Amino acid sequence: MPYLTVEEIESGLSDLEARYPSVCRHIALPHRTYEGRTVTALRIGRHDDDGNRAGVLFLANVHANEWGGSDTALSFASDLLQAWESGTGLSYGGTAFSADDVASIIDLCDLFVVGCVNPDGRAYSQEAPANKDWRKNRRPLNDTDPRIGADINRNFDFLFDIERAFDPSVVDAPTMGSLAPLSDHYQGIGPNSEAESRNIVALLDEHPNIAWMLDIHCTGGQVMRSWGDAPNQSSRPEMTFYNPDFDGVRGTPDVTRYGEYIDPHDESRMSEAVTAIVGAIHGVRDQRYTGVQLFNRPTAGAGLFNPMSGDTIDYAYSRHLVNPDASCVYGLAVEFSLGDDPQPPDDEMQNIIADVSAGMVALCLHARRPVIHTGFEKPPILTPDFRILTGIIDGGPGWVWVNGRPVFVKPPDPRMYELLRRVGEFQVAPELYGPDAVGSQREALQQVVGLAQGLLEEL
Numbered sequence: 001m002p003y004l005t006v007e008e009i010e011s012g013l014s015d016l017e018a019r020y021p022s023v024c025r026h027i028a029l030p031h032r033t034y035e036g037r038t039v040t041a042l043r044i045g046r047h048d049d050d051g052n053r054a055g056v057l058f059l060a061n062v063h064a065n066e067w068g069g070s071d072t073a074l075s076f077a078s079d080l081l082q083a084w085e086s087g088t089g090l091s092y093g094g095t096a097f098s099a100d101d102v103a104s105i106i107d108l109c110d111l112f113v114v115g116c117v118n119p120d121g122r123a124y125s126q127e128a129p130a131n132k133d134w135r136k137n138r139r140p141l142n143d144t145d146p147r148i149g150a151d152i153n154r155n156f157d158f159l160f161d162i163e164r165a166f167d168p169s170v171v172d173a174p175t176m177g178s179l180a181p182l183s184d185h186y187q188g189i190g191p192n193s194e195a196e197s198r199n200i201v202a203l204l205d206e207h208p209n210i211a212w213m214l215d216i217h218c219t220g221g222q223v224m225r226s227w228g229d230a231p232n233q234s235s236r237p238e239m240t241f242y243n244p245d246f247d248g249v250r251g252t253p254d255v256t257r258y259g260e261y262i263d264p265h266d267e268s269r270m271s272e273a274v275t276a277i278v279g280a281i282h283g284v285r286d287q288r289y290t291g292v293q294l295f296n297r298p299t300a301g302a303g304l305f306n307p308m309s310g311d312t313i314d315y316a317y318s319r320h321l322v323n324p325d326a327s328c329v330y331g332l333a334v335e336f337s338l339g340d341d342p343q344p345p346d347d348e349m350q351n352i353i354a355d356v357s358a359g360m361v362a363l364c365l366h367a368r369r370p371v372i373h374t375g376f377e378k379p380p381i382l383t384p385d386f387r388i389l390t391g392i393i394d395g396g397p398g399w400v401w402v403n404g405r406p407v408f409v410k411p412p413d414p415r416m417y418e419l420l421r422r423v424g425e426f427q428v429a430p431e432l433y434g435p436d437a438v439g440s441q442r443e444a445l446q447q448v449v450g451l452a453q454g455l456l457e458e459l
């Protein structure tokens with residue numbers, strides 16, 4: 001089966017919506033591409049409620065020449081829906097998921113599959129053999145400058161002002177966004193300047209329940225997580241991408257000079273998800289993908305440390321840190337194939353589709369799983385046994401201790417807002433916890449416990 005065309009990807013997504021209308025909705029994203037194409041997403045799940053299920057966003061074909069991502073995304077969606085309808089499990093080589101696993105993904109997750117983020121670029125790269133390495137979109141620089149295309153994976157609003165933000169020694173690193181319009185890594189005229197990028201921004205804005213994102217690329221056999229601009233560190237919270245005090249020093253491997261702050265809970269959650277994806281891929285046919293922080297990703301033709309700007313996953317994860325209205329999104333990316341051909345021959349691509357699909361299912365299972373963190377010291381006994389563990393008073397996300405177990409909670413679940421509001425009251429007045437609390441306080445506390453119970457049952 002040859003690679004799908006742009007039209008086949010779109011009709012494939014429409015067909016799935018028609019076949020599984022109770023759990024699929026085909027959404028048109030708001031920004032048309034330069035050549036007038038509409039980019040779409042297939043939303044899968046029981047989305048008749050108000051969208052408080054764990055959202056997982058899959059992106060494919062951000063880079064025009066990485067054709068297999070779209071074929072994988074479509075195949076994954078089709079397999080999952082077919083297995084759900086028939087009530088069977090799902091197997092990819094040696095990795096198997098039970099019928100309950102499949103059903104729970106449909107019941108508890110809210111999946112968004114963008115089959116082809118960059119359709120103009122894909123269409124061009126498939127048009128003639130000479131175009132097959134085309135990576136960018138197809139928009140000319142402006143009305144009078146015909147130089148074409150921006151690298152969508154360098155166009156997002158994350159450290160876009162490279163010369164200001166980064167150490168001069170890394171500004172020309174081969175993985176960094178480029179200021180040169182003819183470069184394959186040209187970052188574009190401004191942050192989120194391209195329709196293809198703005199469509200993803202719009203999806204994240206409109207669906208704050210999206211908690212995970214997986215961006216499918218090739219090649220290299222890696223599963224990656226933030227940060228991409230510098231080594232991670234968790235001891236100096238002031239060292240962040242949005243702190244201008246650190247302009248001009250980011251991007252070198254010297255973590256004492258600059259390391260990008262990451263919340264240790266976030267880092268462990270992302271690491272656990274990466275491990276789950278790597279394990280599922282490995283089980284299929286023994287392909288050993290590597291889980292790695294994006295900054296440490298070994299890249300052909302580049303060094304061991306490869307700072308990035310404007311990329312999808314760092315943008316997704318950075319949003320909540322600069323915008324109090326944005327929810328936290330854990331951005332991950334996979335570079336499929338252990339080989340170096342971005343367009344592997346058909347038989348190998350079919351194997352890769354199985355590898356990556358297994359990883360995608362594993363991520364969904366990870367996203368819908370109750371998150372129980374066991375790294376805390378034993379909390380004091382409270383009556384009832386409930387307390388806040390980290391600061392979520394401002395709207396989370398964070399950890400709460402519910403009935404003997406720590407649970408990670410995250411807006412925008414409306415019940416969660418209520419819960420957070422109540423928890424806030426208790427945290428500022430801890431004496432309200434105990435058996436001495438008077439009626440109205442006790443009542444409020446019971447309400448918190450009830451909300452938490454409901455949450456736990458849903459999880």
Ligand SMILES: [Zn+2]
Nearest residue numbers: 063066217218
């Ligand atoms: Zn790519």
